[in-house]
Amino acid sequence: MNYRHAYHAGNFADVVKHIILTRVLMYFKRKDAPFFVMDTHAGVGRYDLKGVEAQKTREAETGIARLMKALPNAPKEVRELCEPFTTLLNDMNEDKLQHYPGSPMVAQSLIRRTDRLSLVELHPEDFDELTVNFNWAKNTKTHHLDAWQAMKAQLPPNEKRGLILVDPPFEDRDEFNAILRALYDAQKRFSKGTYMLWYPIKDLQMIASFSRVLSGMDLGRTLDVRVMIDRPGSQAKFIGTGMVIVNPPYVLEKELKVLLPWLVKLFEVVPGSGSHSIYELVGEQK
Numbered sequence: 001m002n003y004r005h006a007y008h009a010g011n012f013a014d015v016v017k018h019i020i021l022t023r024v025l026m027y028f029k030r031k032d033a034p035f036f037v038m039d040t041h042a043g044v045g046r047y048d049l050k051g052v053e054a055q056k057t058r059e060a061e062t063g064i065a066r067l068m069k070a071l072p073n074a075p076k077e078v079r080e081l082c083e084p085f086t087t088l089l090n091d092m093n094e095d096k097l098q099h100y101p102g103s104p105m106v107a108q109s110l111i112r113r114t115d116r117l118s119l120v121e122l123h124p125e126d127f128d129e130l131t132v133n134f135n136w137a138k139n140t141k142t143h144h145l146d147a148w149q150a151m152k153a154q155l156p157p158n159e160k161r162g163l164i165l166v167d168p169p170f171e172d173r174d175e176f177n178a179i180l181r182a183l184y185d186a187q188k189r190f191s192k193g194t195y196m197l198w199y200p201i202k203d204l205q206m207i208a209s210f211s212r213v214l215s216g217m218d219l220g221r222t223l224d225v226r227v228m229i230d231r232p233g234s235q236a237k238f239i240g241t242g243m244v245i246v247n248p249p250y251v252l253e254k255e256l257k258v259l260l261p262w263l264v265k266l267f268e269v270v271p272g273s274g275s276h277s278i279y280e281l282v283g284e285q286k
Helices: 012-028 052-057 064-073 076-092 103-110 124-134 147-154 175-189 204-215 252-267
Strands: 036-039 046-048 099-101 116-120 140-143 162-166 194-201 222-228 240-246 275-282
Touching (some): 012 103, 012 162, 012 194, 012 222, 012 240, 012 252, 046 052, 076 103, 194 204, 204 222, 222 252
Parallel strands (some): 116 140, 162 194
Antiparallel strands (some): 194 240, 222 240
């Protein structure tokens, strides 16, 4: 599948991914020590939901638009866990929902002046727009690099703590293998880092193979988090969103157990067709 950000901005997968990202970053901010954040496939950083690309798919209508409409009536705990994300949405929009933050904007909204954000983008036009969008932020640098080369060059960071978000476009079938190779190499240099590896749920056989390899790797505690909006059918289609999290914050699983059931009911295609799971691929390493 082609998952170039502009065409899918604000869809259900974006919303789930970005809420999880805010929860991880909120945990990082609990300590005063500075931390490093890398977004390996940054895109342009922010999106116009009324633009040509977003209007072509109109996926935001069943994603972020649905969330913002339903959230006022959500349980209090759900609203509180979504607050860092929805505060950014409200700051970006006035009366109508038109602008949506990519993961770079989500990260920039939560890091402090002492923290550092590295945004990597290979597509030349997207890189130029990304740079314009973030040239005001002294603690943010943009890099016109291949994602996997950037991980080799920038890890380990000078900071002792770090979050690496890997969010490829999945334009070819080798993307899962590329993620595995990059993670294997990065772990040798920065084993204490937290890694968030996003993937679309479409080819279940390929995902099963991906999970098997991950479970056999020498990693820290690793969670595989999935939100399914429909049941698998005879034809492969985009039916869910997944996130592998290496070295997750200890509070994250508890927070996800509150968030995911509500998000599944919100985004499922028909009532009862959705599901969620939090599976421990790798336990604590001694």
